[in-house]
Amino acid sequence: MKTLEVSVVTPDGPVFEGTANMVSAKAKSGELGVMPGHIPLVAPLTISAVRVHQDGRTQYVAVSGGFIEVRPEKVTVLAQSAELASEIEMERAQAAKERAERRLAATSQNDIDHQRAELALRRAVNRIDVASRR
Amino acid sequence: MALRDIKARIDATKKTMQITKAMEMVSAAALNRAEQNAKRFVPYMDKIQEVVSSIASGSKSARHPMLLSRPVKKTGYFVITADRGLAGAYNSNVLRHVFRTIKERHQSPDEYAIIVVGKVGLNFFKSRNMPVLDSITGLADQPSFADIKAIASKAVNLYANETFDELYMYYNHFVSAIQSELTEKKVLPLADFDGASTSTASYEYEPSEEEILEVLLPQYAESLIYGALLDAKAAEHASRMTAMRNATDNANELIGQFTLTYNRERQAAITQEITEIVGGVAALE
Numbered sequence: 241m242k243t244l245e246v247s248v249v250t251p252d253g254p255v256f257e258g259t260a261n262m263v264s265a266k267a268k269s270g271e272l273g274v275m276p277g278h279i280p281l282v283a284p285l286t287i288s289a290v291r292v293h294q295d296g297r298t299q300y301v302a303v304s305g306g307f308i309e310v311r312p313e314k315v316t317v318l319a320q321s322a323e324l325a326s327e328i329e330m331e332r333a334q335a336a337k338e339r340a341e342r343r344l345a346a347t348s349q350n351d352i353d354h355q356r357a358e359l360a361l362r363r364a365v366n367r368i369d370v371a372s373r374r
Numbered sequence: 375m376a377l378r379d380i381k382a383r384i385d386a387t388k389k390t391m392q393i394t395k396a397m398e399m400v401s402a403a404a405l406n407r408a409e410q411n412a413k414r415f416v417p418y419m420d421k422i423q424e425v426v427s428s429i430a431s432g433s434k435s436a437r438h439p440m441l442l443s444r445p446v447k448k449t450g451y452f453v454i455t456a457d458r459g460l461a462g463a464y465n466s467n468v469l470r471h472v473f474r475t476i477k478e479r480h481q482s483p484d485e486y487a488i489i490v491v492g493k494v495g496l497n498f499f500k501s502r503n504m505p506v507l508d509s510i511t512g513l514a515d516q517p518s519f520a521d522i523k524a525i526a527s528k529a530v531n532l533y534a535n536e537t538f539d540e541l542y543m544y545y546n547h548f549v550s551a552i553q554s555e556l557t558e559k560k561v562l563p564l565a566d567f568d569g570a571s572t573s574t575a576s577y578e579y580e581p582s583e584e585e586i587l588e589v590l591l592p593q594y595a596e597s598l599i600y601g602a603l604l605d606a607k608a609a610e611h612a613s614r615m616t617a618m619r620n621a622t623d624n625a626n627e628l629i630g631q632f633t634l635t636y637n638r639e640r641q642a643a644i645t646q647e648i649t650e651i652v653g654g655v656a657a658l659e
Contacts, residue, residue: 249421251519251600253414268589269581282425283580284589307589309425309577318422320519320593 242276245314246292248301248322255322256301262293263315265308274310281310287362289325289370290317300325302370304363328371337364377643380636384629391625397460398618404515405551405611411516412548412604419601426594428576429583430564438587439534440595443563449486450507450538451476452529452561452599454545454606455495457511462617464546464610465494467556472544475558476504487538489529491522491603507532517607519600526596533562534592545602546609552616554609561598564591 246263248256264273266288274281284307292299306319340361347354430441453472455465480486483505490496493511500506510525533541541562546554579586 247417249418251415251418251597252411254417267580268585272580279578280576281578281580282429282586284586305589306593307425307586309421316421318418318425318593320523320596 243294244274244276246317247315248290248303248317248319250319250322252321256292256299256324258292258294258299260292260294260315263290264293265290265303265317267308272308274308274315277312278310280312281308283308283310285317285319287359287366289366289373290322300370300373302328302367304366323367323370325370325373328367330368330371333364333367333371337361337368340364377636377639380632380639384632384636387625387628387632391622391629394618394621394625398615398622401611401615401618405608405615407516408604408608408611409548412601412608415597415601415604419597422590422594422597425577426564426590429579429587429590438584438591440530440562440564440591441587443565444539446539448484448538449479450529450532450541450562451486451488452541452543453488453490453495453499454543454603455490455492455498456610456614457493457513459494460617461610461614462620464554464613464617465492465498468544468546469495469498471556471558473498473502487532489525489532491525491606507537515607515611517603522600522603523596526599527592529599530562530592530595533595543599543602545606546613548605548608548612551612554613557602559598559602561595564595 241261243259243261244263246256246258246260247254262273262275264271266272266286267283268286269283272283285303285305287305288303290301290303290308292301301317301322301324303317303319303322306317306322309316309318340357343357344354344361347357451472453468455468459465476486483503487505487507488499489507490499490509491511491513496506496509496511508525508528510522513521529541532538540560543557543559543561545557545559547557549555
Protein backbone atom coordinates (compact mmCIF):
# COMPACT_ATOMS: atom_id res chain seq x y z
CA MET A 241 0.00 0.00 0.00
CA LYS A 242 1.22 3.46 -0.86
CA THR A 243 2.23 5.74 1.94
CA LEU A 244 2.65 9.41 2.59
CA GLU A 245 5.41 11.21 4.41
CA VAL A 246 3.99 13.24 7.27
CA SER A 247 5.66 15.94 9.31
CA VAL A 248 4.26 18.31 11.87
CA VAL A 249 6.55 21.29 12.40
CA THR A 250 6.41 24.09 14.94
CA PRO A 251 8.77 27.00 15.59
CA ASP A 252 10.24 24.97 18.46
CA GLY A 253 11.12 22.11 16.16
CA PRO A 254 9.49 19.12 14.50
CA VAL A 255 6.86 17.38 16.63
CA PHE A 256 6.11 14.41 14.45
CA GLU A 257 7.84 12.79 11.50
CA GLY A 258 6.68 9.55 9.98
CA THR A 259 4.73 7.83 7.27
CA ALA A 260 1.03 7.20 6.98
CA ASN A 261 -1.61 5.60 4.80
CA MET A 262 -3.94 8.49 5.41
CA VAL A 263 -4.00 11.79 7.24
CA SER A 264 -7.16 13.48 8.37
CA ALA A 265 -7.45 16.98 9.71
CA LYS A 266 -10.06 19.54 10.42
CA ALA A 267 -9.69 22.48 8.06
CA LYS A 268 -11.60 25.72 8.45
CA SER A 269 -13.83 24.65 5.60
CA GLY A 270 -14.49 21.17 7.01
CA GLU A 271 -13.01 17.72 7.51
CA LEU A 272 -10.17 16.86 5.20
CA GLY A 273 -8.84 13.40 4.42
CA VAL A 274 -5.57 13.07 2.55
CA MET A 275 -4.35 9.91 0.90
CA PRO A 276 -1.24 9.37 -1.22
CA GLY A 277 -1.42 11.08 -4.60
CA HIS A 278 -3.56 13.97 -3.46
CA ILE A 279 -3.32 17.14 -5.55
CA PRO A 280 -1.18 19.93 -4.03
CA LEU A 281 -3.31 21.80 -1.53
CA VAL A 282 -2.99 24.42 1.17
CA ALA A 283 -5.68 24.87 3.81
CA PRO A 284 -5.87 26.59 7.18
CA LEU A 285 -6.67 24.34 10.15
CA THR A 286 -8.85 24.88 13.18
CA ILE A 287 -7.77 24.17 16.75
CA SER A 288 -8.19 20.44 16.52
CA ALA A 289 -6.54 17.04 16.27
CA VAL A 290 -4.59 15.90 13.22
CA ARG A 291 -4.98 12.14 12.85
CA VAL A 292 -2.26 10.08 11.24
CA HIS A 293 -3.51 6.64 10.23
CA GLN A 294 -0.84 4.02 9.80
CA ASP A 295 -1.41 0.28 9.49
CA GLY A 296 -4.64 0.32 11.45
CA ARG A 297 -3.21 2.47 14.22
CA THR A 298 -3.99 6.13 14.67
CA GLN A 299 -1.71 8.80 16.09
CA TYR A 300 -3.31 11.96 17.39
CA VAL A 301 -1.55 15.29 17.27
CA ALA A 302 -3.15 18.33 18.89
CA VAL A 303 -2.55 21.49 16.85
CA SER A 304 -3.34 25.10 17.68
CA GLY A 305 -4.49 26.10 14.23
CA GLY A 306 -1.88 26.78 11.59
CA PHE A 307 -2.25 25.20 8.18
CA ILE A 308 -1.68 22.05 6.22
CA GLU A 309 0.33 21.79 3.02
CA VAL A 310 -0.36 18.74 0.90
CA ARG A 311 1.74 17.32 -1.92
CA PRO A 312 1.19 14.01 -3.68
CA GLU A 313 3.79 12.25 -1.55
CA LYS A 314 4.15 14.50 1.47
CA VAL A 315 1.97 16.24 4.02
CA THR A 316 3.33 19.07 6.18
CA VAL A 317 1.42 20.64 9.03
CA LEU A 318 2.72 24.04 10.14
CA ALA A 319 1.35 25.09 13.49
CA GLN A 320 2.52 27.58 16.10
CA SER A 321 2.22 24.81 18.63
CA ALA A 322 1.52 21.11 18.39
CA GLU A 323 1.72 18.16 20.75
CA LEU A 324 1.58 14.42 20.36
CA ALA A 325 -1.20 12.80 22.37
CA SER A 326 1.36 10.84 24.39
CA GLU A 327 3.25 14.00 25.33
CA ILE A 328 0.38 16.10 26.59
CA GLU A 329 0.47 16.69 30.31
CA MET A 330 -3.06 16.26 31.54
CA GLU A 331 -2.60 18.37 34.67
CA ARG A 332 -1.19 21.28 32.73
CA ALA A 333 -3.98 21.14 30.20
CA GLN A 334 -6.56 21.01 32.99
CA ALA A 335 -4.92 23.95 34.73
CA ALA A 336 -4.89 25.90 31.47
CA LYS A 337 -8.57 25.13 30.98
CA GLU A 338 -9.50 26.35 34.44
CA ARG A 339 -7.40 29.47 34.02
CA ALA A 340 -9.11 30.25 30.72
CA GLU A 341 -12.56 29.67 32.24
CA ARG A 342 -11.83 32.02 35.12
CA ARG A 343 -10.61 34.67 32.71
CA LEU A 344 -13.67 34.23 30.52
CA ALA A 345 -15.90 34.82 33.50
CA ALA A 346 -13.94 37.90 34.55
CA THR A 347 -13.93 39.74 31.22
CA SER A 348 -16.73 41.26 29.18
CA GLN A 349 -17.86 39.96 25.83
CA ASN A 350 -16.17 42.46 23.51
CA ASP A 351 -12.89 42.62 25.33
CA ILE A 352 -9.80 41.44 23.44
CA ASP A 353 -8.84 39.49 26.56
CA HIS A 354 -12.17 37.73 26.36
CA GLN A 355 -11.45 36.53 22.83
CA ARG A 356 -7.98 35.52 23.85
CA ALA A 357 -9.33 33.53 26.79
CA GLU A 358 -11.83 31.86 24.51
CA LEU A 359 -9.06 30.73 22.19
CA ALA A 360 -7.00 29.54 25.14
CA LEU A 361 -9.98 27.58 26.39
CA ARG A 362 -10.45 25.94 23.02
CA ARG A 363 -6.80 24.98 22.87
CA ALA A 364 -6.93 23.50 26.36
CA VAL A 365 -10.11 21.55 25.66
CA ASN A 366 -8.58 20.28 22.44
CA ARG A 367 -5.48 19.07 24.26
CA ILE A 368 -7.53 17.32 26.93
CA ASP A 369 -9.63 15.76 24.23
CA VAL A 370 -6.61 14.49 22.33
CA ALA A 371 -4.81 13.31 25.45
CA SER A 372 -7.78 11.19 26.49
CA ARG A 373 -7.63 9.32 23.18
CA ARG A 374 -4.11 7.99 23.38
CA MET B 375 52.35 49.55 48.47
CA ALA B 376 52.52 47.39 51.54
CA LEU B 377 52.85 43.65 51.10
CA ARG B 378 49.49 42.98 52.72
CA ASP B 379 47.68 45.34 50.34
CA ILE B 380 49.17 43.66 47.30
CA LYS B 381 48.18 40.28 48.64
CA ALA B 382 44.61 41.54 49.12
CA ARG B 383 44.50 42.84 45.53
CA ILE B 384 45.69 39.48 44.23
CA ASP B 385 43.01 37.63 46.19
CA ALA B 386 40.29 40.02 45.05
CA THR B 387 41.31 39.73 41.42
CA LYS B 388 41.38 35.95 41.69
CA LYS B 389 37.83 35.95 42.97
CA THR B 390 36.67 38.21 40.16
CA MET B 391 38.37 35.90 37.71
CA GLN B 392 36.54 32.91 39.12
CA ILE B 393 33.25 34.67 38.52
CA THR B 394 34.04 35.83 35.00
CA LYS B 395 35.31 32.38 34.16
CA ALA B 396 32.10 30.78 35.42
CA MET B 397 30.03 33.28 33.45
CA GLU B 398 32.05 32.52 30.35
CA MET B 399 31.31 28.82 30.69
CA VAL B 400 27.62 29.41 31.37
CA SER B 401 27.39 31.55 28.24
CA ALA B 402 29.25 28.97 26.20
CA ALA B 403 26.70 26.33 27.19
CA ALA B 404 23.83 28.72 26.52
CA LEU B 405 25.27 29.58 23.12
CA ASN B 406 25.38 25.91 22.26
CA ARG B 407 21.73 25.48 23.10
CA ALA B 408 20.78 28.70 21.33
CA GLU B 409 22.41 27.47 18.16
CA GLN B 410 20.45 24.24 18.40
CA ASN B 411 17.22 26.18 18.90
CA ALA B 412 17.96 28.24 15.83
CA LYS B 413 18.63 25.08 13.88
CA ARG B 414 15.37 23.47 14.98
CA PHE B 415 13.49 26.53 13.81
CA VAL B 416 14.87 26.33 10.27
CA PRO B 417 12.51 23.66 8.83
CA TYR B 418 9.45 25.59 10.00
CA MET B 419 10.71 28.87 8.60
CA ASP B 420 11.73 27.34 5.28
CA LYS B 421 8.38 25.70 4.81
CA ILE B 422 6.30 28.70 5.72
CA GLN B 423 8.41 30.90 3.49
CA GLU B 424 7.97 28.49 0.61
CA VAL B 425 4.22 28.47 0.93
CA VAL B 426 3.91 32.22 1.44
CA SER B 427 6.08 33.05 -1.53
CA SER B 428 4.32 30.60 -3.80
CA ILE B 429 1.00 32.18 -2.95
CA ALA B 430 2.22 35.77 -2.96
CA SER B 431 4.17 35.51 -6.19
CA GLY B 432 1.93 32.97 -7.89
CA SER B 433 -1.20 34.99 -8.05
CA LYS B 434 -1.77 38.63 -8.68
CA SER B 435 -5.30 38.43 -7.47
CA ALA B 436 -4.27 37.69 -3.90
CA ARG B 437 -4.12 41.02 -2.16
CA HIS B 438 -3.73 41.40 1.53
CA PRO B 439 -3.00 44.56 3.55
CA MET B 440 0.17 42.96 4.86
CA LEU B 441 1.54 42.70 1.34
CA LEU B 442 0.75 46.26 0.31
CA SER B 443 2.76 49.36 1.06
CA ARG B 444 0.70 52.27 2.22
CA PRO B 445 1.59 55.90 2.92
CA VAL B 446 3.64 55.98 6.09
CA LYS B 447 2.30 58.16 8.86
CA LYS B 448 3.96 56.31 11.68
CA THR B 449 6.84 53.86 11.78
CA GLY B 450 7.19 50.98 14.19
CA TYR B 451 10.57 49.86 15.52
CA PHE B 452 11.04 46.43 17.01
CA VAL B 453 14.28 46.46 18.95
CA ILE B 454 15.88 43.38 20.48
CA THR B 455 18.30 43.86 23.37
CA ALA B 456 19.37 41.82 26.39
CA ASP B 457 18.14 41.98 29.97
CA ARG B 458 21.61 42.35 31.38
CA GLY B 459 24.84 44.03 30.44
CA LEU B 460 28.21 42.30 30.74
CA ALA B 461 28.03 41.44 27.08
CA GLY B 462 30.50 43.85 25.58
CA ALA B 463 29.06 46.17 22.97
CA TYR B 464 26.03 43.93 22.35
CA ASN B 465 23.38 46.33 23.64
CA SER B 466 25.03 49.63 22.89
CA ASN B 467 25.58 48.69 19.25
CA VAL B 468 21.89 48.18 18.63
CA LEU B 469 20.68 51.06 20.76
CA ARG B 470 23.11 53.59 19.35
CA HIS B 471 22.13 52.69 15.82
CA VAL B 472 18.39 52.78 16.50
CA PHE B 473 18.68 56.07 18.34
CA ARG B 474 20.60 57.68 15.51
CA THR B 475 18.23 56.30 12.86
CA ILE B 476 15.18 57.59 14.67
CA LYS B 477 16.73 61.02 15.15
CA GLU B 478 17.54 61.18 11.46
CA ARG B 479 14.17 60.03 10.19
CA HIS B 480 11.72 61.65 12.56
CA GLN B 481 11.13 65.13 13.87
CA SER B 482 8.57 64.38 16.53
CA PRO B 483 7.80 61.39 18.74
CA ASP B 484 4.36 61.14 17.10
CA GLU B 485 5.94 59.73 13.99
CA TYR B 486 7.25 56.54 15.49
CA ALA B 487 6.66 53.94 18.16
CA ILE B 488 8.96 51.41 19.72
CA ILE B 489 8.46 47.83 20.80
CA VAL B 490 11.40 46.60 22.77
CA VAL B 491 12.69 43.28 24.03
CA GLY B 492 15.04 43.35 27.02
CA LYS B 493 15.48 45.48 30.11
CA VAL B 494 18.51 47.37 28.82
CA GLY B 495 16.62 48.64 25.79
CA LEU B 496 13.51 49.46 27.79
CA ASN B 497 15.47 51.59 30.27
CA PHE B 498 17.32 53.29 27.43
CA PHE B 499 14.17 54.42 25.64
CA LYS B 500 12.24 55.25 28.80
CA SER B 501 15.02 57.45 30.14
CA ARG B 502 14.97 59.37 26.85
CA ASN B 503 11.19 59.74 26.90
CA MET B 504 10.70 57.88 23.66
CA PRO B 505 7.31 56.26 23.02
CA VAL B 506 7.48 52.58 23.98
CA LEU B 507 4.29 50.79 22.95
CA ASP B 508 5.10 47.44 24.44
CA SER B 509 8.02 45.60 25.95
CA ILE B 510 9.00 42.20 27.20
CA THR B 511 11.68 41.61 29.80
CA GLY B 512 12.92 38.63 31.73
CA LEU B 513 12.87 36.42 28.67
CA ALA B 514 14.37 32.96 29.21
CA ASP B 515 17.82 32.20 27.85
CA GLN B 516 16.25 29.68 25.52
CA PRO B 517 12.91 31.26 24.66
CA SER B 518 10.18 29.05 23.23
CA PHE B 519 7.72 30.35 20.71
CA ALA B 520 4.99 30.58 23.36
CA ASP B 521 7.16 33.07 25.32
CA ILE B 522 7.17 35.65 22.56
CA LYS B 523 3.90 34.83 20.84
CA ALA B 524 2.08 37.61 22.68
CA ILE B 525 4.47 40.39 21.76
CA ALA B 526 4.95 39.18 18.19
CA SER B 527 1.23 39.01 17.50
CA LYS B 528 0.76 42.38 19.15
CA ALA B 529 3.33 43.88 16.80
CA VAL B 530 1.55 42.34 13.85
CA ASN B 531 -1.85 43.52 15.09
CA LEU B 532 -0.61 47.06 15.57
CA TYR B 533 0.31 47.05 11.93
CA ALA B 534 -3.00 45.51 10.94
CA ASN B 535 -5.05 48.13 12.79
CA GLU B 536 -2.87 50.87 11.28
CA THR B 537 -1.28 52.11 14.49
CA PHE B 538 1.87 52.15 12.41
CA ASP B 539 2.30 51.67 8.69
CA GLU B 540 5.63 49.92 8.53
CA LEU B 541 7.67 47.87 10.94
CA TYR B 542 11.43 47.62 11.17
CA MET B 543 13.35 45.19 13.29
CA TYR B 544 16.79 45.81 14.79
CA TYR B 545 18.95 43.11 16.32
CA ASN B 546 22.39 41.57 16.34
CA HIS B 547 22.71 38.78 13.85
CA PHE B 548 24.84 35.89 15.02
CA VAL B 549 27.73 35.29 12.63
CA SER B 550 30.15 33.28 14.74
CA ALA B 551 31.15 32.94 18.37
CA ILE B 552 33.34 36.01 18.09
CA GLN B 553 31.37 38.06 15.62
CA SER B 554 27.89 39.46 15.35
CA GLU B 555 26.42 41.86 12.88
CA LEU B 556 23.93 44.63 13.46
CA THR B 557 20.91 43.93 11.28
CA GLU B 558 18.07 46.12 10.15
CA LYS B 559 15.14 44.29 8.62
CA LYS B 560 11.84 45.48 7.28
CA VAL B 561 9.18 43.09 8.53
CA LEU B 562 5.98 44.75 7.40
CA PRO B 563 4.66 45.24 4.84
CA LEU B 564 6.00 41.93 3.58
CA ALA B 565 7.71 42.87 0.39
CA ASP B 566 10.38 40.65 -1.01
CA PHE B 567 10.46 36.90 -0.84
CA ASP B 568 14.10 36.48 -1.54
CA GLY B 569 14.75 33.74 -4.02
CA ALA B 570 12.22 31.37 -2.53
CA SER B 571 9.85 31.72 -5.46
CA THR B 572 11.62 28.87 -7.22
CA SER B 573 9.04 26.48 -5.78
CA THR B 574 7.27 24.77 -8.63
CA ALA B 575 4.24 23.49 -6.79
CA SER B 576 1.07 25.29 -7.64
CA TYR B 577 -1.46 24.65 -4.95
CA GLU B 578 -5.15 24.33 -4.71
CA TYR B 579 -6.39 26.69 -2.03
CA GLU B 580 -9.09 25.56 0.29
CA PRO B 581 -11.29 27.56 0.67
CA SER B 582 -9.59 30.54 -1.07
CA GLU B 583 -6.27 32.31 -1.35
CA GLU B 584 -7.52 35.31 0.56
CA GLU B 585 -8.61 33.27 3.51
CA ILE B 586 -5.34 31.38 3.60
CA LEU B 587 -3.35 34.59 3.50
CA GLU B 588 -5.50 35.76 6.40
CA VAL B 589 -4.07 32.92 8.51
CA LEU B 590 -0.72 32.55 6.88
CA LEU B 591 0.66 36.07 6.76
CA PRO B 592 0.33 36.92 10.45
CA GLN B 593 1.83 33.54 11.25
CA TYR B 594 4.65 34.27 8.83
CA ALA B 595 5.36 37.72 10.25
CA GLU B 596 5.35 36.33 13.77
CA SER B 597 7.82 33.66 12.81
CA LEU B 598 10.08 36.28 11.23
CA ILE B 599 10.15 38.00 14.60
CA TYR B 600 10.75 34.74 16.45
CA GLY B 601 13.57 33.86 14.07
CA ALA B 602 15.22 37.21 14.70
CA LEU B 603 14.88 36.69 18.43
CA LEU B 604 16.56 33.28 18.33
CA ASP B 605 19.31 34.78 16.23
CA ALA B 606 19.74 37.68 18.64
CA LYS B 607 19.81 35.34 21.63
CA ALA B 608 22.64 33.34 20.06
CA ALA B 609 24.52 36.59 19.39
CA GLU B 610 23.89 37.71 22.97
CA HIS B 611 25.34 34.56 24.47
CA ALA B 612 28.27 34.73 22.08
CA SER B 613 29.16 38.30 22.91
CA ARG B 614 28.72 37.67 26.62
CA MET B 615 31.05 34.71 26.32
CA THR B 616 33.64 36.79 24.47
CA ALA B 617 33.36 39.67 26.93
CA MET B 618 33.80 37.33 29.86
CA ARG B 619 36.76 35.62 28.25
CA ASN B 620 38.43 39.00 27.79
CA ALA B 621 37.72 39.83 31.41
CA THR B 622 39.24 36.54 32.53
CA ASP B 623 42.34 37.15 30.42
CA ASN B 624 42.72 40.65 31.81
CA ALA B 625 42.35 39.37 35.36
CA ASN B 626 45.03 36.79 34.69
CA GLU B 627 47.39 39.44 33.41
CA LEU B 628 46.71 41.65 36.44
CA ILE B 629 47.39 38.77 38.79
CA GLY B 630 50.72 38.19 37.02
CA GLN B 631 51.72 41.82 37.46
CA PHE B 632 50.65 41.91 41.08
CA THR B 633 52.51 38.70 41.86
CA LEU B 634 55.67 40.15 40.35
CA THR B 635 55.35 43.32 42.42
CA TYR B 636 54.59 41.24 45.49
CA ASN B 637 57.71 39.10 45.07
CA ARG B 638 59.87 42.14 44.41
CA GLU B 639 58.60 43.91 47.52
CA ARG B 640 59.08 40.81 49.60
CA GLN B 641 62.66 40.39 48.36
CA ALA B 642 63.37 44.05 49.01
CA ALA B 643 62.11 43.67 52.56
CA ILE B 644 64.31 40.63 53.19
CA THR B 645 67.37 42.29 51.69
CA GLN B 646 66.80 45.33 53.83
CA GLU B 647 66.49 43.19 56.96
CA ILE B 648 69.75 41.39 56.21
CA THR B 649 71.51 44.70 55.59
CA GLU B 650 70.23 45.97 58.91
CA ILE B 651 71.44 42.86 60.78
CA VAL B 652 74.86 42.98 59.12
CA GLY B 653 75.05 46.68 59.87
CA GLY B 654 74.13 46.03 63.50
CA VAL B 655 76.79 43.33 63.89
CA ALA B 656 79.42 45.57 62.27
CA ALA B 657 78.58 48.33 64.74
CA LEU B 658 79.16 45.98 67.70
CA GLU B 659 82.62 44.92 66.57
